Amino acid sequence: MSSQGPKNGEVWLTWEDLWVTASSLKDGNKAILKGLTGYARPGELLAIMGPSGCGKSTLLDTIAGRLGSNTRQSGNILINGRRQTLAYGSSAYVTQEDTLMATLTVKEVVYYSAELQLPNSMPKSEKKQIADMTMKEMGLQDAMETRIGGWSGKGTSGGQKRRVSICLEILTRPKLLFLDEPTSGLDSAASYYVMKTIASQCQGRTIIASIHQPSTEVFSLFHSLCLLSSGRTVYFGPASAATEFFALSGYPCPTLQNPSDHFLKTINGDFDQDIEEGPTSRKSTEEVINILIKSYSDSDKYRAVQSQVAEICKQEGEVLEKRSRASFATQSLVLTKRSFVNMSRDLGYYWLRLGVYIVIAIGLGTIYYDVGFSYSSIQARGSMLMFVASFITFMAIGGFPSFVEELKVFHREKLNGHYGSGSFIIANTLSAVPYLLLIYFIPGVIAYYLTRLQSGFEHFIYFALVLFTCMMLVESLMMIVASIVPNFLMGLITGEGIQALKILSGGFFRSPNDLPKVFWKYPLHYVSFHRYAYEGMFKNEFEGLNFHDKHMKGLIKGEDILGNTWQMDMDYSKWIDLAILLGMLVSYRLLFLLFVKAGDKVKPAIRAVMSTSPQQINSAETPLHVLAA
Numbered sequence: 001m002s003s004q005g006p007k008n009g010e011v012w013l014t015w016e017d018l019w020v021t022a023s024s025l026k027d028g029n030k031a032i033l034k035g036l037t038g039y040a041r042p043g044e045l046l047a048i049m050g051p052s053g054c055g056k057s058t059l060l061d062t063i064a065g066r067l068g069s070n071t072r073q074s075g076n077i078l079i080n081g082r083r084q085t086l087a088y089g090s091s092a093y094v095t096q097e098d099t100l101m102a103t104l105t106v107k108e109v110v111y112y113s114a115e116l117q118l119p120n121s122m123p124k125s126e127k128k129q130i131a132d133m134t135m136k137e138m139g140l141q142d143a144m145e146t147r148i149g150g151w152s153g154k155g156t157s158g159g160q161k162r163r164v165s166i167c168l169e170i171l172t173r174p175k176l177l178f179l180d181e182p183t184s185g186l187d188s189a190a191s192y193y194v195m196k197t198i199a200s201q202c203q204g205r206t207i208i209a210s211i212h213q214p215s216t217e218v219f220s221l222f223h224s225l226c227l228l229s230s231g232r233t234v235y236f237g238p239a240s241a242a243t244e245f246f247a248l249s250g251y252p253c254p255t256l257q258n259p260s261d262h263f264l265k266t267i268n269g270d271f272d273q274d275i276e277e278g279p280t281s282r283k284s285t286e287e288v289i290n291i292l293i294k295s296y297s298d299s300d301k302y303r304a305v306q307s308q309v310a311e312i313c314k315q316e317g318e319v320l321e322k323r324s325r326a327s328f329a330t331q332s333l334v335l336t337k338r339s340f341v342n343m344s345r346d347l348g349y350y351w352l353r354l355g356v357y358i359v360i361a362i363g364l365g366t367i368y369y370d371v372g373f374s375y376s377s378i379q380a381r382g383s384m385l386m387f388v389a390s391f392i393t394f395m396a397i398g399g400f401p402s403f404v405e406e407l408k409v410f411h412r413e414k415l416n417g418h419y420g421s422g423s424f425i426i427a428n429t430l431s432a433v434p435y436l437l438l439i440y441f442i443p444g445v446i447a448y449y450l451t452r453l454q455s456g457f458e459h460f461i462y463f464a465l466v467l468f469t470c471m472m473l474v475e476s477l478m479m480i481v482a483s484i485v486p487n488f489l490m491g492l493i494t495g496e497g498i499q500a501l502k503i504l505s506g507g508f509f510r511s512p513n514d515l516p517k518v519f520w521k522y523p524l525h526y527v528s529f530h531r532y533a534y535e536g537m538f539k540n541e542f543e544g545l546n547f548h549d550k551h552m553k554g555l556i557k558g559e560d561i562l563g564n565t566w567q568m569d570m571d572y573s574k575w576i577d578l579a580i581l582l583g584m585l586v587s588y589r590l591l592f593l594l595f596v597k598a599g600d601k602v603k604p605a606i607r608a609v610m611s612t613s614p615q616q617i618n619s620a621e622t623p624l625h626v627l628a629a
């Protein structure tokens with residue numbers, strides 16, 4: 001390569017003296033990548049190879065700008081010779097983990113994705129055609145009607161899932177494609193066909209793939225090879241010249257052996273095995289790795305890489321622009337449809353809860369059956385309403401695992417620029433409404449009419465509206481928790497804890513005037529939605545009713561009970577309580593949007609702050625100069 005450099009529509013990637021360290025409480029600072037230099041250019045497939053844990057995924061994540069926030073990086077990563085971030089849609093990243101919607105079929109997953117990613121200007125038939133063609137390229141034509149499957153039931157195989165994940169990211173033919181272990185879980189024939197399809201897309205595109213153990217045939221598809229061991233470069237250059245490099249360094253590949261097997265065996269320091277260097281001489285793997293690293297850093301190959309990087313960096317090329325994609329309205333609509341279908345097929349999202357709610361509603365209806373107007377019915381009505389407003393809504397947590405699965409898909413798609421947070425939140429809200437209406441209405445009718453709470457349609461509608469709003473509030477609360485807490489078990493416990501505190505401060509278990517002032521009353525009682533739910537439901541129930549006590553003469557007015565017994569604020573009507581609940585609902589959803597958006601902004605900022613000078617990192621880890629000496 002001589003005077004080549006970035007041209008319009010191409011992506012040239014260079015990284016120079018790249019260091020990455022990760023900090024953890026247990027291990028302190030640990031260097032993962034140690035001074036890597038390399039490049040990736042259009043029309044080529046660069047394979048990153050090395051033993052497990054050598055830093056392949058970290059290198060891929062670093063150059064794709066996806067490093068975790070507990071890491072620090074230094075060194076120059078340039079795109080088309082410029083320091084620029086990858087614009088949404090200019091690149092795609094196929095992660096090691098397949099995050100797909102388990103309830104959808106392969107065809108549905110790909111069709112929905114095509115509708116989300118391809119621009120509005122493209123006719124629907126063309127989108128479908130592209131989706132069909134890409135599925136065929138990935139050998140998925142026979143699995144198109146199979147559900148993805150997951151924890152809820154078996155569906156596609158691991159290899160098929162892998163191919164679906166790749167399929168989704170190549171639908172738009174991105175200029176820059178990162179693939180983390182695209183062949184893991186595939187048999188050798190499938191690996192070859194998948195890699196062949198990927199390699200066939202190289203024309204005008206830059207493709208970087210980390211790969212574990214390619215067969216000879218797959219290896220022959222690579223244009224360039226970056227071979228790593230413990231975060232250091234053992235070899236970077238044309239894949240076809242790697243065998244010669246190993247031979248010249250004293251470790252020739254035995255005849256009839258797969259070259260990649262030979263490379264990986266020679267540089268795998270995880271097992272304490274010696275490498276034979278002839279009939280009598282043996283060296284430890286660590287020594288061999290150091291010899292190879294030194295041989296590479298002294299070689300013409302390394303100098304060629306450095307001068308190639310310098311040449312690419314000299315010619316400032318195009319600034320990457322956002323790819324046109326489906327409009328916000330289309331994305332919201334497609335996501336709503338997809339989410340609706342997912343909710344209808346996922347038993348755990350709403351159906352199971354509907355069954356449980358019906359059983360509980362019958363339970364409530366029989367325990368408080370025809371509650372009447374006696375003095376004791378005051379306590380019974382209060383307890384029944386409290387149970388509905390607190391514990392029935394508490395169970396909205398049950399849909400959390402399903403929501404977390406949906407959130408994972410959202411994170412993957414958002415990171416790859418398929419759509420933004422706004423359309424996801426709109427879609428999730430709209431698609432959930434019909435299910436929530438159903439799951440509160442049926443049990444609500446059963447419990448309300450068996451108990452014979454205050455008659456009148458307006459009273460029932462108010463009761464149902466508060467119940468519906470509370471369920472949406474709990475779902476929104478859990479969405480916020482899911483955006484902050486990293487895993488679903490911790491999320492469940494956190495969500496339960498928050499709700500328990502809110503229920504306690506709601507004003508039922510301890511009367512509002514008796515709540516300790518600090519924390520419980522101010523602010524918890526006022527920010528807890530249970531307070532307004534109890535207040536609204538109690539006012540709805542007690543206002544206008546009179547109760548009689550056989551020991552006392554006369555009637556007790558419902559309004560007196562509200563003010564004196566329940567200590568409710570009677571200065572405003574029940575509709576104000578409902579309005580406050582609806583206001584809370586809107587603010588919870590906005591808060592979720594804020595947290596998701598803040599995550600987008602805060603993570604790159606943390607990464608920028610954590611990027612330190614190479615000297616700082618080098619001082620934390622010294623083996624490279626020891627090796628180079």
Ligand SMILES: Nc1ncnc2c1ncn2[C@@H]1O[C@H](COP(=O)(O)OP(=O)(O)OP(=O)(O)O)[C@@H](O)[C@H]1O
Pocket residue numbers: 022023024032050051052053054055056057058059068070071210212
């Ligand atoms: N964010 C992080 N925090 C702490 N350690 C990390 C982090 N990311 C990676 N590591 C560590 O860095 C090393 C390299 O990890 P990486 O995932 O890049 O390896 P890999 O070559 O892709 O491995 P595999 O082939 O098994 O996927 C591992 O020891 C890993 O534990």
